[in-house]
Amino acid sequence: xEPYSKPLPKPTRIDKPYWEGLSRHELLVQRCDDxxxxxxxxxxxxxNCTSFSLSWTPVSxxxxxxxxxxxxxxxxxxxxxxxxxTVALVxxxxxxxxxxxxxxxxxxxxxxxxxxxxxxxxxNATSEVTFLHFRPARNDPxxxx
Amino acid sequence: MTAALSAAVAGIxxxxxxxxxxxxxxxxxxxxxxxxxxxAGLKASDIDGIIIPTVIGATTEDLTTNLGIExxxxxxxxxxxxxxxxxxxxxxxxxxxTGRARNVLVSYGFNGRSGARLGRKPPQVMFGxxxxxxxxxxxxxxxxxxxxxxxxxxxxxxxxxxxxxxEPFAHVAVVQSEHAVMNDKAVxxxxxxxxxxxxxxxxxxxxxxxxxxxxxxxxxxxxxxxCDPDDQDAVVIRAASEGHPGQADQSTTRKEFMRTGxxxxxxxxxxxxxxxxxxxxxAELYDAFTFNVLWQLEDLGxxxxxxxxxxxxxxxxxxxGRLPVNTHGGLLSQAHLWGINHITxxxxxxxxxxxxxxxxxARRGLVTGSGDLGDAAVALLERGx
Numbered sequence: 001x002e003p004y005s006k007p008l009p010k011p012t013r014i015d016k017p018y019w020e021g022l023s024r025h026e027l028l029v030q031r032c033d034d035x036x037x038x039x040x041x042x043x044x045x046x047x048n049c050t051s052f053s054l055s056w057t058p059v060s061x062x063x064x065x066x067x068x069x070x071x072x073x074x075x076x077x078x079x080x081x082x083x084x085x086t087v088a089l090v091x092x093x094x095x096x097x098x099x100x101x102x103x104x105x106x107x108x109x110x111x112x113x114x115x116x117x118x119x120x121x122x123x124n125a126t127s128e129v130t131f132l133h134f135r136p137a138r139n140d141p142x143x144x145x
Numbered sequence: 146m147t148a149a150l151s152a153a154v155a156g157i158x159x160x161x162x163x164x165x166x167x168x169x170x171x172x173x174x175x176x177x178x179x180x181x182x183x184x185a186g187l188k189a190s191d192i193d194g195i196i197i198p199t200v201i202g203a204t205t206e207d208l209t210t211n212l213g214i215e216x217x218x219x220x221x222x223x224x225x226x227x228x229x230x231x232x233x234x235x236x237x238x239x240x241x242x243t244g245r246a247r248n249v250l251v252s253y254g255f256n257g258r259s260g261a262r263l264g265r266k267p268p269q270v271m272f273g274x275x276x277x278x279x280x281x282x283x284x285x286x287x288x289x290x291x292x293x294x295x296x297x298x299x300x301x302x303x304x305x306x307x308x309x310x311x312e313p314f315a316h317v318a319v320v321q322s323e324h325a326v327m328n329d330k331a332v333x334x335x336x337x338x339x340x341x342x343x344x345x346x347x348x349x350x351x352x353x354x355x356x357x358x359x360x361x362x363x364x365x366x367x368x369x370x371x372c373d374p375d376d377q378d379a380v381v382i383r384a385a386s387e388g389h390p391g392q393a394d395q396s397t398t399r400k401e402f403m404r405t406g407x408x409x410x411x412x413x414x415x416x417x418x419x420x421x422x423x424x425x426x427x428a429e430l431y432d433a434f435t436f437n438v439l440w441q442l443e444d445l446g447x448x449x450x451x452x453x454x455x456x457x458x459x460x461x462x463x464x465x466g467r468l469p470v471n472t473h474g475g476l477l478s479q480a481h482l483w484g485i486n487h488i489t490x491x492x493x494x495x496x497x498x499x500x501x502x503x504x505x506x507a508r509r510g511l512v513t514g515s516g517d518l519g520d521a522a523v524a525l526l527e528r529g530x
Contacts, residue, residue, distance in 0.1 A: 009281040040398050041278045047392065066402070067304070069296035070350035071287065079287040084347075087288045089297055089397055101397050103286040114304040131285060 004125045005078040015042040017056045022130040025122040028056040029098060040098040059098075061120020061132055063090040066099055068112055088134045090118055105135040116140055152241040153372035153379040154234075154526070155248070156185025157489045159365045162330050162480040165259040166362035173254030173364030174203040175211050181366040187248055192368070194219035194246025196236045198229035199483050202255050219246040226516020227431055228387065228406075230485035234512075234524045235385035237369035247371060253485040254364025278395050291433060292349035292357055294396055294518055299351055299436040301402060306451045311351050313454030314435040315342035318355040318477060320462050321432070325474025327464070327501035330486075334478055356435040358476035365485040367492070377529035380495045383509075384417035386410050390519035399519075406521035407513065411445040414523040420509070422446045425525070427494055427504045428468055429487035431515040432475040438462075441513055442470075445523070464502045472502045484514045488524075495528040 011019045021028035031038050032046035033053035045052050067089040074080050086107035092098045104112070105121055117137035124130050158180025160166075160173050168176075182189060189212040195205045197220075205220050219240045223229040230253060237249035288294070303311075318337060325334035337355060345354035372379040388406030392399045415421060422445060430441045439453035447468060448456045456462070462470035473479045473490040480486055491510040493499040499507075507528070514522040 006287075007280070007285050009285050010277065011281070012277050015277070015281060041282045041395060067297045067301040069288075069293050069300060070347075071290075071293060072347040073292070073349065075287065075289045075293075077287070077289060079289070082287075084350075085287055087286055087293060087297075089301075097400065099398050099402070101283045101286050101288050114300065133286075 006125075007077055008126070008129055014044060018042055019129065021056065021058070022122060022132055023128070025130065026058050027061040027120060027132055029059055029095065030054040031057040038095045038098055040100060059092060059094040061092075062137065063092040063100075063118055065089070065112070065114050065116045065118050066091040067114060068104060070107065070112070086112060088118065090134050100132070102132055102134040105133045110136050110140075116142070150242045150244065150371045151374060151381050152238040152369050153381045154367050154488070154492050155370035155372070156181040156183075156187065156368040157366070157492050158182070158184055159330060159486070159489055160254065160363050162332060162361050162363040162482070164362065166256055170201075170255050170260070171203055171207055171211070173256070173362070174208065174252045174366070175254075177254055177364035177366035178208065178212060178250060178252050181250070181252075181368050185248070185368045185370065187368065189213055190215070191248050192250045193217050194237065194240050194249035196220070196233040196249060196251045197222035198233040198251055198253055198485065199226070200224055202253050208250065208252060217246070219249065224517070225387070225514070225520040225522065226518070227433060227483045228514035228516040228520040228522040230483055230488055231385070231512055231514030231522035231524050232387050234369065234382060234488060235387060235522060238382045238385050241369055241371050249369045250366065251369070251485070252364065252366035253483055255483070256362040257481055258360040258362050260362070276394065283395070283397065288397075290349065292352055295434045295436060296349040296352050297397065298403065298440070299434070302436065302440065303351065308454075311353070311356075312339060312343070313439060313458065314351070314356050315339040316454070316458045317435040317438045318342050320457065321471050321475045321478040324464060324472050324502050325478035328473045328479055329500060331474045331479040334474060352434055352436075358433050358481040359478060361480035361482060363480055363482055365482055365489050367485070367488055378496070379529060380492050381527050381529070383420075383525045383527045384414045385522070385524035386413035386417060387520070387522040388413065389521070393519060396518040405444070405515065405519035407441055407444040407515060407523070410521040410523040414525055415446070418525045420525060424509055425468065425511045426507045426509050427472055427491075428470050428511040429472070429475070429491050429513070430470055431484045431487065431513045432471055432477050433481070433515070435477065437515065438470060441515070445511070445513070464504060469502075469504050472499060472504060483516070487512050487514070491526050495526055
């Protein structure tokens, strides 16, 4: 397997548990212990009530497509080998108030459309880094392929 | 009670706008500053305030040292991306009106085409030195360029308004290309058709080439000074405000995905001036992408939500229409200079020196800036008292 040449994250003190969760194929997001509100992306404090008590909470990586863009022009990064490729903005089923960005696998399999059900895919990029991608859900009633 | 000071744009300067300047970024700034000083009838030593409008380009030290300015009593730097030049107008206005400075210089100069063209080399602005959230949760998935971020917004807008095609974007591009042909700074501009737009290559779906702005080498500067209340020709800054989105840093995760700071900035600015959208003779709207023009026409109250596409298609934004928009061709067809050229164009319109695209009798103009994925600034300029 070729070494991974696309951009890699620089995990921080704050988001280390998120990356560790992905390595176990688990999506963790922060939830406030005081007001119980979920938030994404990982932050120092709860943006709803200013509490510093946040717990990493497992949620389903499945959701619906909220928006997307398919890239045709060079970005100057190794993503160019995939052109055209699609980036998904996904609203989580478990926590509809949260939206996550993810690389969209199998975008060519079906017409990509806002509102389509998608499922999370854990992709091991290196021995240390796992990404959460998305792809069309297998149970999409409108799926053609 | 003494009358409050009024602030006016006393001078403007623009370098040549080219694809390859062959000059340093600093040289572009200094040329623009010198032209603005001449235009204002001021010496460099008259400048006692400097606002730095963007994170790229010259610093206050660069400008004072090279221009031989010994001291300034007021200085600030704005970090609002493309909203900076209009936000700087607000800062300069406040500095002048409160007597903190008499003549405030704002300059921008950058080799945006030959030096830092996006897609040619890894974009440091969006990714290389980007904050963690942008790198770790967006960049690693291939979301890297401004076109992609705005495409996510455009795609969602199209969905919410039930659009089947991107032709409404094409109409924006067509109007501005026609304005650019009338503009002597838009070197090599050519008028395009809806069919040209629809046939242009895809960049970041749904954006095609003609949805994207024209990366440019160039510089522009303006000077804000206290104005003579009897000067009927002064370009007075009647109002200027800014606005910001909730969860300002990362656009994709905001609670209200489609809410930037623009609507709030517009409302504040109109309230400050005591004007309504119908009072404005023309608008120079920050147009990094075609979609941004439609979005702002609605956020600023010129159109109902979902109504901007028809408004543009009906010709209202052409010179000669109800609300001429981006009379110089804008970032799309004149030059991407982070919107400082929207300010210089508005000043030309109010001085009645805008050439072929002059809006007859232009008296009141609106200028917007938008940047950092949602920060916004709006200014209302008026000729004379």
